[in-house]
Amino acid sequence: MQRSLQPASRVALVLSPALGDSLLMMIVARNLHANGVAVTVFGRQANELAAWFPDVDIRPDLSHATVQATLAGFDTVIQMHLDRPFAHLERLHPRVVLLDSTYRARSSKSMAERLAQFCRDELGLASVGKSNGIIAPAALQHRRHLSRVAIHPTASTLDKCWLPSRFIRLALRLRKLGFSPQFVVAREERQAWAYVERYGIALPELDTLDSVAAWLYESGWFIGNDSGIGHLASNLQVPTLSLFMRRGLARTWHPGWGAGSVVVGSAYLPTGRMRERYWKYTLSVARVARAFEQLRETLA
Numbered sequence: 001m002q003r004s005l006q007p008a009s010r011v012a013l014v015l016s017p018a019l020g021d022s023l024l025m026m027i028v029a030r031n032l033h034a035n036g037v038a039v040t041v042f043g044r045q046a047n048e049l050a051a052w053f054p055d056v057d058i059r060p061d062l063s064h065a066t067v068q069a070t071l072a073g074f075d076t077v078i079q080m081h082l083d084r085p086f087a088h089l090e091r092l093h094p095r096v097v098l099l100d101s102t103y104r105a106r107s108s109k110s111m112a113e114r115l116a117q118f119c120r121d122e123l124g125l126a127s128v129g130k131s132n133g134i135i136a137p138a139a140l141q142h143r144r145h146l147s148r149v150a151i152h153p154t155a156s157t158l159d160k161c162w163l164p165s166r167f168i169r170l171a172l173r174l175r176k177l178g179f180s181p182q183f184v185v186a187r188e189e190r191q192a193w194a195y196v197e198r199y200g201i202a203l204p205e206l207d208t209l210d211s212v213a214a215w216l217y218e219s220g221w222f223i224g225n226d227s228g229i230g231h232l233a234s235n236l237q238v239p240t241l242s243l244f245m246r247r248g249l250a251r252t253w254h255p256g257w258g259a260g261s262v263v264v265g266s267a268y269l270p271t272g273r274m275r276e277r278y279w280k281y282t283l284s285v286a287r288v289a290r291a292f293e294q295l296r297e298t299l300a
Helices: 019-034 044-048 067-071 100-104 111-121 164-176 187-199 209-217 228-235 247-253 272-282 285-299
Strands: 010-014 038-042 057-059 076-079 096-098 145-152 180-183 219-225 240-244 260-264
Touching: 010 019, 010 067, 019 038, 019 044, 019 111, 019 228, 044 057, 044 209, 100 111, 111 247, 145 164, 145 228, 164 180, 164 187, 164 285, 209 219, 209 228, 219 228, 219 285, 228 240, 240 247, 240 285, 247 260, 260 285
Parallel strands: 010 038, 010 076, 038 057, 076 096, 145 180, 145 219, 219 240, 240 260
Antiparallel strands: none
C-alpha cells in the first residue's frame, strides 16, 4: 500500500541500536530529504556519525519516558523492526510504518536495494536511490593507506564470527604478501583481542564510532564478519570482503554500497541449522585468501 508523503510532511525515523541497520535506514532518510520531506532521525549510532550526514537532522536515542510526547510532533513514524527499539510503537502514534515485511520478504535484492524500492513504491517518492548521503570530512583522504587491510573479527553475535585463529592466520598470510593487516574492534573488546599484538598485528585504539569511520575511510581494504562495521566500510566505498554463515543471509544483508564480495561456509551441509553452526569450521583461510585475491583482481 502506497503511503504518499507530501513535501510538508514531517517524518521521524526511529533507528535500531545496530550500526548496519542504522546505515541502511539512512537510505530512507536521504530519499525523504531529497524529495523535500522534512525528516528527523533518532538513533545513537547515527548521532555519533552526525558529522558524516550534514544534511540530515539527527538526534540521540528516544527514551521510553519521552517517546510518545516527542513523536506526537510528526505526521509519520518509520521503524525497521517490529520490536526494536520500541515494541508496539503503533500504540504510541497513529501513523507508524514498520519495515518488517520489507526485510523478511523473499527477494534476490540486497537490503539497500529493498529500501530504495520501499521509498519509491510505498512512500511514493519520485526520485530515489540507495545512497544514504554519507560524506567524509574534508580533511580525510580516501584509501590513503592502500596496503592497510582492516580486519573485523567480531560481530553482534558469536554465531556470526569466523574462528579467531583463522583471522590471525589470514592476517599473517596477508602480511607476507606486503599488506598491513590491522584488527579493528570495539573499545570494550580490546582486552580480549590484545593478544594479537604478540603476532605483530596492530590493534588501533579507536574509542568513538567517528574515529572508526575516519580510520576505515583511509584504509585500503576491509575483511570481516557479517557486521555493522562491514556495512560502514562498504558505505565509505572501501572494497569489502564479508564472511557469512549462509548464502541466503548474504543475499539480503551483504553490504550494498561499494565494491565488494562475500564468501560463505560450505553449501554441502544438509540443513540451514547445520550451516549456521558449522560454517566457521568449513570456511578455510585459503578460501578467504582466494576470495580477497579475486576481489583485488576485479578492481585492478
